[in-house]
Amino acid sequence: MIDRQNSSDSESSGVTRRTALKAVGATLGAAAFAKAISPLTEWAAHESIDDFLQKHYRELSPVDMAVVLERIAQDTREDYGAEVEVADHRPQPGVKLGYALNLSICVGCRRCAQACHVENNHDRPSGNSYIRVLEMEKGSLDMAKGNVNYDGPVPKPDKFYMPVQCQQCDHPPCVDVCPVEATWKEDDGIVVVDYNWCIGCRYCEAACPYHARRFNWTKPRIPAAEVNPHQSYLSNRIRPQGVMEKCTYCLHRTRDGRLPACLEACPTGARVFGNLLDPESEIRWVLAHKRVFVLKEELGTKPSFFYFFDE
Amino acid sequence: MNPSGFRFTRLTPALVVVGLVWIAGGMWLLAQEARSPAQPGGGHMAETSTPRAQPSELRLPMRSAGVAQPRVLTDEFDHHGDPVYAACSTCHATREANFKAGLDLLPTEFHQGLRYSHGELNCLSCHNADNYDTLRRADGRALDYQNVMALCSQCHGPQTRDYNHGSHGGMVGFWDRAKGERERNRCIDCHDVHAPAYPRVNPVFPPRDRGALEQLRREQAHSANPSSHRHD
Numbered sequence: 191m192i193d194r195q196n197s198s199d200s201e202s203s204g205v206t207r208r209t210a211l212k213a214v215g216a217t218l219g220a221a222a223f224a225k226a227i228s229p230l231t232e233w234a235a236h237e238s239i240d241d242f243l244q245k246h247y248r249e250l251s252p253v254d255m256a257v258v259l260e261r262i263a264q265d266t267r268e269d270y271g272a273e274v275e276v277a278d279h280r281p282q283p284g285v286k287l288g289y290a291l292n293l294s295i296c297v298g299c300r301r302c303a304q305a306c307h308v309e310n311n312h313d314r315p316s317g318n319s320y321i322r323v324l325e326m327e328k329g330s331l332d333m334a335k336g337n338v339n340y341d342g343p344v345p346k347p348d349k350f351y352m353p354v355q356c357q358q359c360d361h362p363p364c365v366d367v368c369p370v371e372a373t374w375k376e377d378d379g380i381v382v383v384d385y386n387w388c389i390g391c392r393y394c395e396a397a398c399p400y401h402a403r404r405f406n407w408t409k410p411r412i413p414a415a416e417v418n419p420h421q422s423y424l425s426n427r428i429r430p431q432g433v434m435e436k437c438t439y440c441l442h443r444t445r446d447g448r449l450p451a452c453l454e455a456c457p458t459g460a461r462v463f464g465n466l467l468d469p470e471s472e473i474r475w476v477l478a479h480k481r482v483f484v485l486k487e488e489l490g491t492k493p494s495f496f497y498f499f500d501e
Numbered sequence: 502m503n504p505s506g507f508r509f510t511r512l513t514p515a516l517v518v519v520g521l522v523w524i525a526g527g528m529w530l531l532a533q534e535a536r537s538p539a540q541p542g543g544g545h546m547a548e549t550s551t552p553r554a555q556p557s558e559l560r561l562p563m564r565s566a567g568v569a570q571p572r573v574l575t576d577e578f579d580h581h582g583d584p585v586y587a588a589c590s591t592c593h594a595t596r597e598a599n600f601k602a603g604l605d606l607l608p609t610e611f612h613q614g615l616r617y618s619h620g621e622l623n624c625l626s627c628h629n630a631d632n633y634d635t636l637r638r639a640d641g642r643a644l645d646y647q648n649v650m651a652l653c654s655q656c657h658g659p660q661t662r663d664y665n666h667g668s669h670g671g672m673v674g675f676w677d678r679a680k681g682e683r684e685r686n687r688c689i690d691c692h693d694v695h696a697p698a699y700p701r702v703n704p705v706f707p708p709r710d711r712g713a714l715e716q717l718r719r720e721q722a723h724s725a726n727p728s729s730h731r732h733d
Contacts, residue, residue, distance in 0.1 A: 290668070292668060297702060298704055300706045307706065317707075317709040319708075339708065341704060343702060344704055446680065447677030447681055448675055448676070448681070449672065449674065453672075454673045458671065459669055459670045459671030459672075462667055462668050465677070472666050472668060475668070479666070500663070
């Protein structure tokens, strides 16, 4: 985690979004380039000059940031008719956020996925959510055999249910493949995306072994009354078309000490959340006392999301 | 409004029947809806923004704040026309306690329609024969209804331990308790005391993004060749 932070901090690598775009354009030719990024062209038309000229998140001064946040709130007012407050929630010192999910308890009701949809201002027509719940055969932990299209009543006797979202890996393959450093891992372990920097190439989506990243194919549609006004730059502000997005453990809540929306929505109490660096935390108790495992451990991604069974 | 009203009315047979019809109707509606193809925009938007009541008996914790003292609905009405609830002792102070009542001898004369399936327990394993307005501990001492958690924890050690470590029973509020409070459920917010098995439910929010389905298919193809996932 630490070295990842350092390597991505060194912006001196000289890769910026604009140089990357230029390089790709040079090899493809302008027309082919336009075609290659076709989902982006519409996005580019939407994007204001201010957006395009904005600095990388980590180069913004506090004054820059205040201006950017105000601009986003204003755009949301104009585009969605909703009054929102966009903040920039920063990692808390001494905190590494971790999640654990009890597979003996989860019944597969999908209320977590629904709560995510609402909390994170997802596009309503496509029913997007950062959480996908897999119905699994008892005795198998192979994600690939999971079925997302199950219906009720649940739980079925020979099945168990496994919600999957971003695992906030310590070695995130999605971060490694980003050509413009629009995604990185923060000090509290959260892997974030700067939506204003992302070029929408979707390499990260392909690289994620957990299928946890989503692409905004369209400009999200959300009725004004349903927009969650409590927003953060790196999390649930309404994303532009043509960029990647992902679960941030609801950093706009969790960096204020609150529980994530998916946990609060869980009617079964299957989810445990807390600070992995605090030996007294409940999540540390789970790690010490339960049979815990991570998904696809063999890939060496080192998730901060754990699954467990009661004995 | 008496917040406990809902709970106790399930003892009234007529209401139980109405409830069953409602439940069955709800299931049917939900099944229909699940089958209908996704409409662009409109209809489905409403579904996600206003979660509808579940046809199952899933208890949504935090909303079912129970009362300290259970009472039962009688046939009487007060002068406002509101139904009258009676304390347990109203009848039981004068009735002989029946220690045999339980799974094999459910009440028929009163408390009809009680759903009951809790191990081999008799009614008076938990209810206090000396004072029906209280519960009974394993050691025979009385226990107030508010302290129901202490009743459950006597017999369910592992779940109680997990609950005390935040890994059973859920919560709402703050994980960082230096920053704020959190609220816990009681055991009986999720488990019906008399039939505590967690109910089966109809899932909400069926996945409808094509991406999800495509990805899954791709994932299936990939898994035939897991080495293609390696990145380091």
